[in-house]
Amino acid sequence: MQKFDVAILGAGPGGYSTALAVVSEGLSVALIEKEEVGGTCLNRGCVPAKAWISVAETIDHAKHMATLASKPFEYSVDFSKMLAKQKAIVGNFQKGLIASLTKKGVTIFKGAGTFASSNEIVVSGAGEPVSVKFKNAVIATGTSPARLFDLPESLVLDNTSIFNLESAPESMLIVGAGAIGCEFASLFSRLGTAVTLVELEPRILPMEDSEISKALEREFKKAKIKVLKGVGLSSLVQFENGVKAMFADGSALTAEKALVSVGRRFDTDKLGLDKASVAVNKKGAVVTDEMMRTSAPNIYATGDVAGKHMLAYTAYKEGEFVARVIAGKNVSLGEMLVPNAIFTIxxxxxxxxxxxxxxxxxxxxxxxxxxxxxxxxxxxxxxxxxxxxxxxxxxxxxxxxxxxxxxxxxxxxxxxxxxxxxxxxxxxxxxxxxxxxxxxxxxxxxxxxxxxxx
Structure with missing residues (x-):
C-alpha cells in the first residue's frame, strides 16, 4: 500500500495537467494510466491527426508549387512515411512528457485503476494489484468513441482506430460532418480517396456560423468531396470487401472503409465509482459542481469525463484549477471563453x-x-x-x-x-x-x- 496526497485516474490532458499543477503546490501525486501517458489526444487523437493533416496541406502547397516549376515533378505520398512521421512525433512528445512528470516528482502507475472506497484506488496491471491510498482524488479518464455498428474495426473506423490504417483506402464513407469528420474528409481527399461525407443535420459543421459551413462546403466541392446533408443512416453492413450504407430515403452506397465520427462514451461503469459514492448522470458523465467537485467531497473530475467542454485545452485549464482547489487556494474557474479550432483545409x-x-x-x-x-x-x-x-x-x-x-x-x-x-x-x-x-x-x-x- 502506498499513500499520496492526490491520486489521479487517467494520464490524458486533464490528468497530467492536474498532476503537474499539484506537485507545484508541494503535494505528493500518484498518476494512474492503463494505456499510454498523454491519453487519446497525444497518442490516438489531436496530435497524430494534425501530423497527418499537415501532409495533406503540403500536398496543396506542392500543387501550387507545380504551377511555378521548370519541369513536372511528382508529389504523391508514401503512406508508410506519413505513419513513421506521426509515430516519431507522438513518441518524442510522450517521452518528454513522462520525463517531465517523473523529474517533477509524479509517481506513475501503469494499470487499470478502480475505486475500492472514497480513499483508495486499486491498480491492476501486469503484476500483483497495488493499493493506492489518497486524501484527494481526481477522475480524468476521458471518453472513447461510441461503437454504433457491430462490424469489424478494420472496416468501420473511428477517430482513434483510423490510425491503424496502413494505406489510404480507395473510397471512404464518413458518418458525421462535425469537426472530426470534416478534418478527415479534407485529409483523405488529398490522399486520393473518394470521400462521401454524410450529415443528419441540414448543414455540415452545424455548430459553426452558417456562412462558415457554406464556405467549407464550397471548398469540399472543389476537392471532389461528396456531401450528403439531412440524410439519416438506416444501416451499415459488410458488403464484399467493404461496407454498404442504407439511408432513410432508400438510397445506398458502398465504400472500402467507413469512418464513424459521431458519439462518445464515458466508460465510467468500470471505475468502481459506486464504492466511492461518486454520482454520474444518465450518459455516464461524472457529475461535478462549479469547483469540479463530485458528490464525494474529496474527489474531483476534469476533462471529457465531466461532460462539459470536452476539449484537451479546456481539460488543461480544469486540471490546473482543481489542483489549486485541492491545495486550498481561493480560486474560481468562472465562465471560460473557449476558442474553437478546426483543422480542415x-x-x-x-x-x-x-x-x-x-x-x-x-x-x-x-x-x-x-x-x-x-x-x-x-x-x-x-x-x-x-x-x-x-x-x-x-x-x-x-x-x-x-x-x-x-x-x-x-x-x-x-x-x-x-x-x-x-x-x-x-x-x-x-x-x-x-x-x-x-x-x-x-x-x-x-x-x-x-x-x-x-
Whole structure:
C-alpha cells in the first residue's frame, strides 16, 4: 500500500495537467494510466491527426508549387512515411512528457485503476494489484468513441482506430460532418480517396456560423468531396470487401472503409465509482459542481469525463484549477471563453456567438482573404473573416474565420473579447503588412464601414 496526497485516474490532458499543477503546490501525486501517458489526444487523437493533416496541406502547397516549376515533378505520398512521421512525433512528445512528470516528482502507475472506497484506488496491471491510498482524488479518464455498428474495426473506423490504417483506402464513407469528420474528409481527399461525407443535420459543421459551413462546403466541392446533408443512416453492413450504407430515403452506397465520427462514451461503469459514492448522470458523465467537485467531497473530475467542454485545452485549464482547489487556494474557474479550432483545409477558427445567435441590433463586418496580398503570395486565397459586435456598446461578441492560419489567428479575437475590447478599439491597432492577420483587422474595421481595402 502506498499513500499520496492526490491520486489521479487517467494520464490524458486533464490528468497530467492536474498532476503537474499539484506537485507545484508541494503535494505528493500518484498518476494512474492503463494505456499510454498523454491519453487519446497525444497518442490516438489531436496530435497524430494534425501530423497527418499537415501532409495533406503540403500536398496543396506542392500543387501550387507545380504551377511555378521548370519541369513536372511528382508529389504523391508514401503512406508508410506519413505513419513513421506521426509515430516519431507522438513518441518524442510522450517521452518528454513522462520525463517531465517523473523529474517533477509524479509517481506513475501503469494499470487499470478502480475505486475500492472514497480513499483508495486499486491498480491492476501486469503484476500483483497495488493499493493506492489518497486524501484527494481526481477522475480524468476521458471518453472513447461510441461503437454504433457491430462490424469489424478494420472496416468501420473511428477517430482513434483510423490510425491503424496502413494505406489510404480507395473510397471512404464518413458518418458525421462535425469537426472530426470534416478534418478527415479534407485529409483523405488529398490522399486520393473518394470521400462521401454524410450529415443528419441540414448543414455540415452545424455548430459553426452558417456562412462558415457554406464556405467549407464550397471548398469540399472543389476537392471532389461528396456531401450528403439531412440524410439519416438506416444501416451499415459488410458488403464484399467493404461496407454498404442504407439511408432513410432508400438510397445506398458502398465504400472500402467507413469512418464513424459521431458519439462518445464515458466508460465510467468500470471505475468502481459506486464504492466511492461518486454520482454520474444518465450518459455516464461524472457529475461535478462549479469547483469540479463530485458528490464525494474529496474527489474531483476534469476533462471529457465531466461532460462539459470536452476539449484537451479546456481539460488543461480544469486540471490546473482543481489542483489549486485541492491545495486550498481561493480560486474560481468562472465562465471560460473557449476558442474553437478546426483543422480542415482551409482551417476554421471561431470564438463567441454566431451571427444567427447575435442579439438584435448587432453589427457585423467581413473581409475576404482574397483581398490580402499575403494570400495571393502563398496561393491560399479561400475564405473570409467575420466579426460580430454589440450594436450599442460596440464590444466584440464573436469572431469567425475560414482560411489559411485561422486556427492561430482566432486567438487574437479571443484575447480581444477576453479584454472586453470594442470593434473600434481593435480596429485602431496596427497589424503588420503583408500578413493573414490583416484579414481580421479589415473585418473588424468593416463593422463601422471603415475597411481600407474592401
Amino acid at each position: 482551409p482551417e476554421i477558427g471561431s470564438v463567441g456567438i454566431t451571427e444567427e445567435n447575435a442579439p438584435d441590433g448587432a453589427s457585423t463586418g467581413t473581409f475576404l482573404f482574397r483581398g490580402l496580398a499575403r494570400s495571393h503570395a502563398t496561393g491560399e486565397i479561400a475564405g473570409f473573416v467575420k466579426v460580430i459586435a454589440d450594436g450599442k456598446t460596440d464590444k466584440i461578441l464573436g469572431v469567425h474565420m475560414i482560411g489559411a492560419r485561422s486556427t492561430d489567428l482566432i486567438h487574437i479575437g479571443a484575447v480581444a473579447m477576453a479584454q472586453g475590447m470594442t470593434a473600434k478599439g481593435l480596429g485602431n491597432l496596427l497589424f503588420a503588412h503583408p500578413t493573414f492577420a490583416e484579414g481580421l483587422l479589415e473585418a473588424v474595421r468593416d463593422v463601422h464601414g471603415e475597411a481600407l481595402h474592401k
